[in-house]
Amino acid sequence: MPELYDVAAIGNAIVDVIAPCTDAFLGENGLTKGAMMLVDPKASAALYSKMAQAVEASGGSAANTIAGLASFGGKGAFMGKVADDQLGRTFAHDMRAMGARFENKPLVGGPATAVSMINVTPDAQRTMCTYLGASVEFTDSDVDQDVVEASKIVYLEGYLFDAEAARRAFAKAAAFAHGAGRKIALTMSDSFVVERHRGGLLGFIENQVDILFANEAELLALFETSDFDAACEQLLRRCDLAAVTRSEKGSVVLSKGETLHIQAERVEKVVDTTGAGDQYAAGFLFGLSQGRPLADCGRLASLAAAEVISHYGPRPQVSLKDLAASKGL
Amino acid sequence: MPELYDVAAIGNAIVDVIAPCTDAFLGENGLTKGAMMLVDPKASAALYSKMAQAVEASGGSAANTIAGLASFGGKGAFMGKVADDQLGRTFAHDMRAMGARFENKPLVGGPATAVSMINVTPDAQRTMCTYLGASVEFTDSDVDQDVVEASKIVYLEGYLFDAEAARRAFAKAAAFAHGAGRKIALTMSDSFVVERHRGGLLGFIENQVDILFANEAELLALFETSDFDAACEQLLRRCDLAAVTRSEKGSVVLSKGETLHIQAERVEKVVDTTGAGDQYAAGFLFGLSQGRPLADCGRLASLAAAEVISHYGPRPQVSLKDLAASKGL
Numbered sequence: 001m002p003e004l005y006d007v008a009a010i011g012n013a014i015v016d017v018i019a020p021c022t023d024a025f026l027g028e029n030g031l032t033k034g035a036m037m038l039v040d041p042k043a044s045a046a047l048y049s050k051m052a053q054a055v056e057a058s059g060g061s062a063a064n065t066i067a068g069l070a071s072f073g074g075k076g077a078f079m080g081k082v083a084d085d086q087l088g089r090t091f092a093h094d095m096r097a098m099g100a101r102f103e104n105k106p107l108v109g110g111p112a113t114a115v116s117m118i119n120v121t122p123d124a125q126r127t128m129c130t131y132l133g134a135s136v137e138f139t140d141s142d143v144d145q146d147v148v149e150a151s152k153i154v155y156l157e158g159y160l161f162d163a164e165a166a167r168r169a170f171a172k173a174a175a176f177a178h179g180a181g182r183k184i185a186l187t188m189s190d191s192f193v194v195e196r197h198r199g200g201l202l203g204f205i206e207n208q209v210d211i212l213f214a215n216e217a218e219l220l221a222l223f224e225t226s227d228f229d230a231a232c233e234q235l236l237r238r239c240d241l242a243a244v245t246r247s248e249k250g251s252v253v254l255s256k257g258e259t260l261h262i263q264a265e266r267v268e269k270v271v272d273t274t275g276a277g278d279q280y281a282a283g284f285l286f287g288l289s290q291g292r293p294l295a296d297c298g299r300l301a302s303l304a305a306a307e308v309i310s311h312y313g314p315r316p317q318v319s320l321k322d323l324a325a326s327k328g329l
Numbered sequence: 330m331p332e333l334y335d336v337a338a339i340g341n342a343i344v345d346v347i348a349p350c351t352d353a354f355l356g357e358n359g360l361t362k363g364a365m366m367l368v369d370p371k372a373s374a375a376l377y378s379k380m381a382q383a384v385e386a387s388g389g390s391a392a393n394t395i396a397g398l399a400s401f402g403g404k405g406a407f408m409g410k411v412a413d414d415q416l417g418r419t420f421a422h423d424m425r426a427m428g429a430r431f432e433n434k435p436l437v438g439g440p441a442t443a444v445s446m447i448n449v450t451p452d453a454q455r456t457m458c459t460y461l462g463a464s465v466e467f468t469d470s471d472v473d474q475d476v477v478e479a480s481k482i483v484y485l486e487g488y489l490f491d492a493e494a495a496r497r498a499f500a501k502a503a504a505f506a507h508g509a510g511r512k513i514a515l516t517m518s519d520s521f522v523v524e525r526h527r528g529g530l531l532g533f534i535e536n537q538v539d540i541l542f543a544n545e546a547e548l549l550a551l552f553e554t555s556d557f558d559a560a561c562e563q564l565l566r567r568c569d570l571a572a573v574t575r576s577e578k579g580s581v582v583l584s585k586g587e588t589l590h591i592q593a594e595r596v597e598k599v600v601d602t603t604g605a606g607d608q609y610a611a612g613f614l615f616g617l618s619q620g621r622p623l624a625d626c627g628r629l630a631s632l633a634a635a636e637v638i639s640h641y642g643p644r645p646q647v648s649l650k651d652l653a654a655s656k657g658l
Contacts, residue, residue: 020646086415
């Protein structure tokens, strides 16, 4: 099977509704700052009615990563489920407009396309309330074997651990990928996801994951510790390569041979951290897919994260390829 | 009638779809850079399929101005027509989330909510293709007499001169406003609108308009001249107060007593000029409604325009009230 794609991803297909808010607003609406909370359509509508003027932009964690990869010039494919509605068409347009493959048929007669209500506090932290709608109707029959086998890396979004059908889809994708000699990457997505599925995640990481993405909170939650170094050590026993992000403290790239400390790229003004982790993964995976040294992968990752937090919205607004070139990468 | 609103506006209720593009893209699609072109749903869909990944944000020229006014802390009302669909609900949410009044019933069983496909070139110029949809179903029966009579200034969007029913609505609004001792403001919107309706616009300005907003190209088109000073002189014979914007050259405020030259506010990086004129009008009208001197009105206008061109999207992303305060305004 020829390598047609640098990265194929499976994730929730979501359109984001992004608005500024105060810290008090989070408290009044029972929201935990920085977290992702699942809501039903009624709670989603109730929250929306209280939110400030918003902008809408295609989102979804792994989908954002594929958009970032495409912006670097990488070839990406995305698998996920939208409904046959306005937001579903928006999501599909945006994926294809980046040059990424997105061919899953929209869901007809079921729930609407997923939306995430994202409130951004003045410190640029994003707090998300997601109505998963059609996106949880993704099943293993939506995993395209040809695409998986033709991708250097298959990237899985940890948020999907909340749905049993998606966990089966992950298992299927991992089997196809490893059968074709490809790599499996996973992002842990959210520390509450880790809390809900610790056992399942640990097993999946140990058995199937070659490359793991996590932020510090997620890593500590996974091993139920507050000792960062101990958690890193535990992780390395279970997978070959991991990148752990630590916000403005930069990131740590862990591999059997070496531990690299990557500095965060300087940002003039942090506006909205939505998509920071997703774009970090985009840069890192793009570097890996091009056979670049791990230090370069980390720098590409930091560069993409810095771009996306300098404006509202979870995807790059400039060409990451040009941006990397301007930095000698 | 008490003064309940600082400004009430009548305009097209539009949701913007904003994407970056190259200059070549404009040529390939027969688009005139910087202009607004009307398209049918088929042409709109065809253009969208070729556009880059986009963000969606509520727009509409006069609606953007009301959003800006509200961001300054002013009390605004908007009159316009959306359809009973997803984008119509988005538009209504965003208007009300700013604290502005928007009570026109959505259109049922007719065309969809208006969308404007906005392509932004690397020089930050915006080129618009608008499908007017439900917005042209606005008629004089949608003009709320109570709101008009309770507003210090009634602001009319020149784009609506393309629709006969809207011209009748303008006439009705002007009659109510002047009957209650209120002011009528008009923006000329676009030089092609001026070309199409020169006679009607000149008559309306002379008979009904107290405050006129135009950019340089629109003013020159109105009087079919290339002599800026001559055009200003002609304009002052027809209305009491006018603000003429000249992009990075700043603006000129014309009144019977004096001519003020207002400097453009410095912008670090101009990203997207969509909404520049709308936010200029927001600052100026807010200043006027608060009884501020014309020089202050001009500075507030420039400040709001500078904020909106520093990011994608036609409306402010920060509190203009706080921004003005930080500049001693």
